[in-house]
Amino acid sequence: MKNIHCKVFGHDFIVTRNVTYHVKEYTCKNCKKELTTSGNGTLISLTPKFKEINDVLERIHYRKCSVKVKKQPVNPNLLFFSH
16 A cells, blocks of 8 residues: 555655765655666666665765865964855
8 A cells, every 4th residue: 555655646755875975875755665876877776786886885985085084184374264
């Protein structure tokens, strides 16, 4: 009976996980169908293979972002202005 609402009105997807800035995982509120963003930007079913790919992508993305922050030393001689 959960799928009747989705068949009549369409799925109501919410973002359940941000893997990277452009790759996300979605779940339907009603029928719990899971989707993810593919390599070309379309939504595809979240299979175990894509779940594993998203895990690796998230790990790489997290490491890359944390390294960028660490590599930017703050120069004490610079003036900082705020608006």
